[in-house]
Amino acid sequence: xxxxxxxxxxxxxxxxxxxxxxxxxxxxxxxxxxxxxxxxxxxxxxxxxxxxxxxxxxxxxxxxxxxxxxxxxxxxxxxxxxxxxxxxxxxxxxxxxxxxxxxxxxxxxxxxxxxxxxxxxxxxxxxxxxxxxxxxxxxxxxxxxxxxxxxxxxxxxxxxxxxxxxxxxxxxxxxxxxxxxxxxxxxxxxxxxxxxxxxxxxxxxxxxxxxxxxxxxxxxxxxxxxxxxxxxxxxxxxxxxxxxxxxxxxxxxxxxxxxxxxxxxxxxxxxxxxxxxxxxxxxxxxxxxxxxxxxxxxxxxxxxxxxxxxxxxxxxxxxxxxxxxxxxxxxxxxxxxxxxxxxxxxxxxxxxxxxxxxxxxxxxxxxxxxxxxxxxxxxxxxxxxxxxxxxxxxxxxxxxxxxxxxxxxxxxxxxxxxxxxxxxxxxxxxxxxxxxxxxxxxxxxxxxxxxxxxxxxxxxxxxxxxxxxxxxxxxxxxxxxxxxxxxxxxxxxxxxxxxxxxxxxxxxxxxxxxxxxxxxxxxxxxxxxxxxxxxxxxxxxxxxxxxxxxxxxxxxxxxxxxxxxxxxxxxxxxx
Amino acid sequence: xxxxxxxxxxxxxxxxxxxxxxxxxxxxxxxxxxxxxxxxxxxxxxxxxxxxxxxxxxxxxxxxxxxxxxxxxxxxxxxxxxxxxxxxxxxxxxxxxxxxxxxxxxxxxxxxxxxxxxxxxxxxxxxxxxxxxxxxxxxxxxxxxxxxxxxxxxxxxxxxxxxxxxxxxxxxxxxxxxxxxxxxxxxxxxxxxxxxxxxxxxxxxxxxxxxxxxxxxxxxxxxxxxxxxxxxxxxxxxxxxxxxxxxxxxxxxxxxxxxxxxxxxxxxxxxxxxxxxxxxxxxxxxxxxxxxxxxxxxxxxxxxxxxxxxxxxxxxxx
Numbered sequence: 072x073x074x075x076x077x078x079x080x081x082x083x084x085x086x087x088x089x090x091x092x093x094x095x096x097x098x099x100x101x102x103x104x105x106x107x108x109x110x111x112x113x114x115x116x117x118x119x120x121x122x123x124x125x126x127x128x129x130x131x132x133x134x135x136x137x138x139x140x141x142x143x144x145x146x147x148x149x150x151x152x153x154x155x156x157x158x159x160x161x162x163x164x165x166x167x168x169x170x171x172x173x174x175x176x177x178x179x180x181x182x183x184x185x186x187x188x189x190x191x192x193x194x195x196x197x198x199x200x201x202x203x204x205x206x207x208x209x210x211x212x213x214x215x216x217x218x219x220x221x222x223x224x225x226x227x228x229x230x231x232x233x234x235x236x237x238x239x240x241x242x243x244x245x246x247x248x249x250x251x252x253x254x255x256x257x258x259x260x261x262x263x264x265x266x267x268x269x270x271x272x273x274x275x276x277x278x279x280x281x282x283x284x285x286x287x288x289x290x291x292x293x294x295x296x297x298x299x300x301x302x303x304x305x306x307x308x309x310x311x312x313x314x315x316x317x318x319x320x321x322x323x324x325x326x327x328x329x330x331x332x333x334x335x336x337x338x339x340x341x342x343x344x345x346x347x348x349x350x351x352x353x354x355x356x357x358x359x360x361x362x363x364x365x366x367x368x369x370x371x372x373x374x375x376x377x378x379x380x381x382x383x384x385x386x387x388x389x390x391x392x393x394x395x396x397x398x399x400x401x402x403x404x405x406x407x408x409x410x411x412x413x414x415x416x417x418x419x420x421x422x423x424x425x426x427x428x429x430x431x432x433x434x435x436x437x438x439x440x441x442x443x444x445x446x447x448x449x450x451x452x453x454x455x456x457x458x459x460x461x462x463x464x465x466x467x468x469x470x471x472x473x474x475x476x477x478x479x480x481x482x483x484x485x486x487x488x489x490x491x492x493x494x495x496x497x498x499x500x501x502x503x504x505x506x507x508x509x510x511x512x513x514x515x516x517x518x519x520x521x522x523x524x525x526x527x528x529x530x531x532x533x534x535x536x537x538x539x540x541x542x543x544x545x546x547x548x549x550x551x552x553x554x555x556x557x558x559x560x561x562x563x564x565x566x567x568x569x570x571x572x573x574x575x576x577x578x579x580x581x582x583x584x585x586x587x588x589x590x591x592x593x594x595x596x597x598x599x600x601x602x603x604x605x606x607x608x609x610x611x612x613x614x615x616x617x618x619x620x621x622x623x624x625x626x627x628x629x630x631x632x633x634x635x636x637x638x639x640x641x642x643x644x645x646x
Numbered sequence: 647x648x649x650x651x652x653x654x655x656x657x658x659x660x661x662x663x664x665x666x667x668x669x670x671x672x673x674x675x676x677x678x679x680x681x682x683x684x685x686x687x688x689x690x691x692x693x694x695x696x697x698x699x700x701x702x703x704x705x706x707x708x709x710x711x712x713x714x715x716x717x718x719x720x721x722x723x724x725x726x727x728x729x730x731x732x733x734x735x736x737x738x739x740x741x742x743x744x745x746x747x748x749x750x751x752x753x754x755x756x757x758x759x760x761x762x763x764x765x766x767x768x769x770x771x772x773x774x775x776x777x778x779x780x781x782x783x784x785x786x787x788x789x790x791x792x793x794x795x796x797x798x799x800x801x802x803x804x805x806x807x808x809x810x811x812x813x814x815x816x817x818x819x820x821x822x823x824x825x826x827x828x829x830x831x832x833x834x835x836x837x838x839x840x841x842x843x844x845x846x847x848x849x850x851x852x853x854x855x856x857x858x859x860x861x862x863x864x865x866x867x868x869x870x871x872x873x874x875x876x877x878x879x880x881x882x883x884x885x886x887x888x889x890x891x892x893x894x895x896x897x898x899x900x901x902x903x904x905x906x907x908x909x910x911x912x913x914x915x916x917x918x919x920x921x922x923x924x925x926x927x928x929x930x931x932x933x934x935x936x937x938x939x940x941x942x943x944x945x946x947x948x949x950x951x952x953x954x955x956x957x958x959x960x961x962x963x964x
Binding site: 114117118121125126129194195210215220221222224 | 716719722741788803804805
């Protein structure tokens, strides 16, 4: 209920209550008070009439008595009056019929017991009628008869009926009138109070409310102008100030928000925020570009299922559960479990584009805290790392592969050699390495140009790769030097089998090779070293294979040669 | 009924609370004192004039003792100044009263005045005598007749109230009048002769202040106040006689000198005397009262069957 209605209603309600209670209380008391007042009145009247009538009776002035009775009878609350002289003869009565008759035959309602009591005691008596609508009074009227002595007197009496019903009626009428006056007065007071309230309070409160309404609807220029010098004016002053400050803050906030939005929207990073349950609240344009979704498709949706690679999530959950020592439910928690603990979680993830292709991203998740330090959401910032991964791969390619033939270079060769040594050591097995040098390559280079030479090298790499198993490593160490690692052979290694492979390679390379229309004839010399027989270290094995290759060349081109320590001058000289 | 009772009690408590709060504004119970015009009662009016009464005391003057008695009997009055024989009449009518103050003792102020032709009491035989038969006059007359051995039937009685005594004499409605001051002085002034006075029955005509039994409780403060005022007025008469008698004379319609003379036949008992008269000693008023009652029985003024008892109350004497 609005103030405007509440206050008047309350006032009228209280007015009504006060009037009703007042009426009820007075009404109850009224009957008793009227009876008491009537009794008092009766005694005074009886006494008055006695003092007036006794001398008249003594003088025999019946006319005087009658006029007195008539006068009394004219009073509205007098229901009846009868005056009997000492002889018992009615000398005045409100009922003319009774006149000059003995009082006993009057029908006015005289109680002879009371008459007797009154006369014998020479004192007044009063009584209420049974229905309490009448008050009856008796008083003696005594006349001295001095002819019979000083004490001789005889008494008549006066009977008086007071109409209580009339008095009650009058009083009730009065009471109703008073109640109406009180009600009217109270209502008037209520209305006055109301007007005062309206002008001093309600109207001004409504003004404040209207202004605040306007303000809520966006009118920042709305101002309260009340006037006066009271609490309400003070409140309106405070509100105005508050609004002013708020507007200022709001402008700053809007500006900041716009700046933030611009940053978020224009950032190259995909920015996605969620509430604590994982429902997406922000989805910036970079995220739209990255994932191919419109933000309206995803805002208010649960995040991980939509654009995450589910098997990856499940896999990560297992790892994370182990790391944090708690059981984590795969899903949104996988992403935020660490952030919840106040840690920064940064990881590579796979996003699924709307069209289904996978996008590798770097995603960092941070918790968002409100002013009370409670987490109200999470912020995930991600960027596409496809190019980075490609670059890394490229770099690796540059570092470990020969750019011309795409075969592993010396670095990767050494690495693989070491790996192979490690494997052979653990398995107590053997393997062999070939060092291969092309015969007559310099001649091709000099006569057909570097371009043809390069193409020849590419062709040689192809032939080598095709000549060995997939598990074997073919590498180019530089120039026309190639190596081959042939791992996975048991310790009862047969040199003949190795020799057959070397022979096969030499045979393949001895065939005519056609490059750019030129038919080229080259050949190859191969030096072979066997682990662990010819060395336990990579450097030893390389040196010995190289040495064997030179020995092969010395023995005539187009042949293979096993390293022979006895022919190793370096060993002999070192001895 | 329960609600009615609660409402009524609440209303009473509230009104009582309000009355208590504004007690000074609320009307205190008034003590109404009825008197006739009699020098013995005048100090009460003097006290009122001097504003000796701090409480609400209303002095009401009645034309005759009969009116005072009637009003007192009908409870229109709380207190009345009456002669002792009138108190006996109240007791006879079974109205419980207490005497709280002895106002005066008539020592010549109650008289029988006669036309100059009547020389003495014996001259009354066959004469028409005016008397207020309901009041002290009846007692004075009966005692006078008794003292002078005259039968009641030897005279003719006319009932005339005190206020009409002078009139009755002037209009020759009676040959003799049983009366008292100031009518005595007034009649002396127009040639009447005094043939009997209360000096012949010393101590029998005593004026007292009587109150209804219950008034003792309901008007305690006013009763204390009236006795205090009474003695203050007596002191005033003694200290400032000229002013006092001038005031009294103005009320009694006589000259200040006559007013002063009207007190020659009166004795106004002091506080000490009052204490003695209202005490329980053999010298007290009780002795006079019972002697008076006996006398009234003999004179036929009261029913011989009744045994009047009087309550003397000295607690209001200052």
